[in-house]
Amino acid sequence: MSIRLYDTSTRQVRDFVPLVPGCVSIYLCGATVQSAPHIGHIRSGLNFDIMQRWFAYRGYQVTFVRNVTDIDDKVIAKERELGTPWWQIAYANERAFNDGYTALGCLPPTVEPRATGHVPEMIEMMQTLIAKGHAYAADGNVYFDVKSYPGYLELSNQKLENLRQPEGEGETGKRDPRDFAMWKAAKPGEPSWNTPWGTGRPGWHLECSAMAHKYLGRAFDIHGGGIDLIFPHHENEIAQSKAYGDDFAGFWVHNAWVTMSGEKMSKSLGNSVLVSEMVARWRPLVLRYYLAGPHYRSTIEYSEESLREAEVGFGRIEGFVQRVVELCGPVEAAAEVPPAFAEAMDDDLGVPQALAIVHTAVRQGNSALTADDKENAVARLAEVRAMLGVLGLDPLDPHWAGAERGEDLHGVVDSLVRMVLEQRQAARSRKDFATADAIRDQLGQAGLAIEDTPSGPRWTINSQ
Numbered sequence: 386m387s388i389r390l391y392d393t394s395t396r397q398v399r400d401f402v403p404l405v406p407g408c409v410s411i412y413l414c415g416a417t418v419q420s421a422p423h424i425g426h427i428r429s430g431l432n433f434d435i436m437q438r439w440f441a442y443r444g445y446q447v448t449f450v451r452n453v454t455d456i457d458d459k460v461i462a463k464e465r466e467l468g469t470p471w472w473q474i475a476y477a478n479e480r481a482f483n484d485g486y487t488a489l490g491c492l493p494p495t496v497e498p499r500a501t502g503h504v505p506e507m508i509e510m511m512q513t514l515i516a517k518g519h520a521y522a523a524d525g526n527v528y529f530d531v532k533s534y535p536g537y538l539e540l541s542n543q544k545l546e547n548l549r550q551p552e553g554e555g556e557t558g559k560r561d562p563r564d565f566a567m568w569k570a571a572k573p574g575e576p577s578w579n580t581p582w583g584t585g586r587p588g589w590h591l592e593c594s595a596m597a598h599k600y601l602g603r604a605f606d607i608h609g610g611g612i613d614l615i616f617p618h619h620e621n622e623i624a625q626s627k628a629y630g631d632d633f634a635g636f637w638v639h640n641a642w643v644t645m646s647g648e649k650m651s652k653s654l655g656n657s658v659l660v661s662e663m664v665a666r667w668r669p670l671v672l673r674y675y676l677a678g679p680h681y682r683s684t685i686e687y688s689e690e691s692l693r694e695a696e697v698g699f700g701r702i703e704g705f706v707q708r709v710v711e712l713c714g715p716v717e718a719a720a721e722v723p724p725a726f727a728e729a730m731d732d733d734l735g736v737p738q739a740l741a742i743v744h745t746a747v748r749q750g751n752s753a754l755t756a757d758d759k760e761n762a763v764a765r766l767a768e769v770r771a772m773l774g775v776l777g778l779d780p781l782d783p784h785w786a787g788a789e790r791g792e793d794l795h796g797v798v799d800s801l802v803r804m805v806l807e808q809r810q811a812a813r814s815r816k817d818f819a820t821a822d823a824i825r826d827q828l829g830q831a832g833l834a835i836e837d838t839p840s841g842p843r844w845t846i847n848s849q
Contacts, residue, residue, distance in 0.1 A: 388731050393637040408446045412597045414610035415451040418478035419459040423657035425643035425650035427485045432640045432681040434491040450600045451494040457589050485660035488669045490777045500592035504578045507595045519628040523558025525570025525583040534624045541616040567591040590621035608634035640681045674699040705747045709766040718770035743772050806842045
């Protein structure tokens, strides 16, 4: 069975046929680095990490490009807010994103280009588009003429007459209010680059068209990103690139959001959970299991309870692995995953169904241990390791097995602190606030900060 993927542009799951036999080229819209990543950001990188791993398992040579948007309106707004240079903000947050990807076991991309490093390519693309009549310059800005490209809005399935695209700050001289900015004229105090149309900076959309062209050529296999990027970002990329003369992406693959209380996780809404906070409170391997488990096109509704359930679920897998290793010694992963697992992964990266196969093998392996059937238990562990390896979840992988012992200690401390917090909660319930406050103070003296939240108390290591 060939790999099949849901293609947003055709709205159906279809067979993947690579442009170059044995190779797959992937472009993923990566981080906009105006702030540190929350788990919704990292989910996208993790979903495409699993895609990358599965293609590699199936024998493909993978070229994976994941960009960094280090200059845009949001980064500049953050500079004004904080009084910190935009480049300092961008680089600090770029490192925070990469720390998050690494913590959750994501493989590095083939290349991770920054927008600011590709201004010459953007200028060349704009010159070509102007010469072809698809773009025009006005007041130092360069706009794409959306009426000049008949296929505009096909990805998002909208109609141009229904589109309302208000002008951004300083976007003057538009022929049509729906035209979008590829280049923005310089404003006082903002970073700028020289162009044939005056000084200015990139618009949001042009960078990805320019970088995809540079690293993957006129045509590539898969373009990925979150569903929130379908419009306007990906729609505008398609218009620019195809009007320029590229075939661009063969498949469009989009992952769903992580939500809280039914709303998309977002810094602007104040409902985001930073990755740096999560990995301090939860084992990164458990967090990866939690974010990777649902299908990439399914929304994850974040809650502490669902994370605890994921911790318990992965604990069953990890417990089996540990018991077999303690009893039988090291067990190598099988050369191939079970056929049912492969069938699930081939069908639009069906991770939930694939994990069901993992849990079935774990149950069979535990039954073999109970029956003292070491041979069968070892065989099941070899299968489990092969499957977990593809998902980046093998606890015996050097990335996880070589983790600091402090990570294991964190789990022990967490269990102990939860017991103490239950005692504190019981004291509060019976209105014994003196005892509750004393427990909190004792934990504080031990270096732990306690925060009462709507979902219950949580602890962090006090940095003070």
